[in-house]
Amino acid sequence: MSVAPGARAEASPRPVAWPRLGGAALGRGLVTAYLSIVVLIPLAALVSKSSSDGLGAFWHDVTTPQAIAALKLTLIASLIVVAINVVAGTAIAWVLVRDRFPGKQLVNSVIDLPFALPTIVAGITLLALYGTNSPVGITVAFTRASVVLALLFVTLPFVVRAVQPVLLELDQEMEEAAASLGAGPLTTFRRIILPNLTPAILAGAALAFARAIGEYGSVVLFTGALPFKTEVASVFIFGQIETGNTNGAAAVSVTLLGIALLVLLVIGRLTRWSLRHGR
């Protein structure tokens, strides 16, 4: 492993260092090869397929009425989910850091459950309570609200887990100073705490959004996947693959991928900007 055949060509002139560099070159080759086989070549094939019949065909594929309905529902539902997550996630993180009550440690561990739980189980779980003949009389399944509910379930940990460590580190003296100067709890929160939390909230929200727009397992059963009503983009793509319309599936896939990367990129910039200017 330490000496790769053919690695000498790349080795540094310092004689002591070359075995290490040789190993690194081999490792680099293996990592690149593995990444290419599993991730990069398939993604290249996806992009190539989506544009194989030209940009006109791509545009035609992503603007069919059913595709537009699916993309629109996905984006609107994801935005609603992110907005709810920002409020509920921050509140939960606050309660977990600043509040004290019996069983808090247990509640803290439960937050990660949606990450550990298979998505199909998340869907079945919601169906058990909010499906037809719901024992509490609330049937959400197969309505548009079911899309939001399923996405809320799977994205729950993102904002909580992003905000929690920042809140733990936050210096409480600032808040005490604000309170002693006569600021009420709400003013202190708005002027002191919130600005400190904003980068973390944004980062959590971006991850939640990226996750929400691609979600499949938890929505497919719970929403009923009704075209033009509860069919989200990933379910639409699945349907197109099944019916053999690979081009259409690839075009919508690339759109989805582009939106996710764009959001992550923009929020990444925004987070870095607010980190630099916020404090």
Added chain:
Amino acid sequence: MVVRRNAGRWGLRAFALGYLAMLLLVPLGMIFYRAFEHGFGAAWDAVTTADALHAFYLTVLIAAIAVPVNTIFGVGCALLLVRSNFRGKALLNAVIDLPFAISPVVIGLSLILVYGRFGWFGGWLFDQGIQVIFSVPGMVLATMFVSLPFVAREVVPVLHEIGDEQEQAARTLGANWWQTFRRITLPAIRWGVAYGVVLSTARALGEFGAVAVVSGRITGQTQTATIWISQAFSKFDTTGAYTGSIVLALIAVTTLLAMNIFKRKEAPR
């Protein structure tokens, strides 16, 4: 003033706990009720049919291949990212996180386009007698894709934290690359690796979308546990679907416990 503060605190607590209860805990409790509605025997029978057992076996088999491969890749990748410098390192760093940003269905589709019968390499592979898509190798590939980042992401911060002084000392004393890795680096990063392995395993056992796309979902052949659950539900075998969900949920809870233990082991350093 104090009373109002307390009211705010109670309000927030009630909101946070109520939200968690309605979204997570009550629904999870309900699957137990629904699974055992018709008695324990019915639930047991539903998840021990030949098809169900094969589905669970296949899930474990796929994870048993994908997780070790991803672990070796993840550790190697982390070492490259932290311990060496090369052109394209920033790119590698970004590419590793890609699977987190891609819909499972899109992952499945992109694999079909390369390894499917009419894909880039699929025709050639088929001529060699290797069927990837609609067969187990494709499902393993899909699982590798979705669980790719976990180990690397957990090991990178640990490698940063431990620094490379001990490794350099070992090298100065004449240890070769492998000895340094096995005796110095690996013991230092073991809890990070363990944490990554637990996360990858949970994801591998629970993956649905990507595997469903590439599997063809052939009962008794390419049906994993998650696919079996979804098809059981679609066929109105709700007892089977809920009981199968409980089995996977219990695995998830075990994962959480393991994560908590590893986090604590990692923390004191």
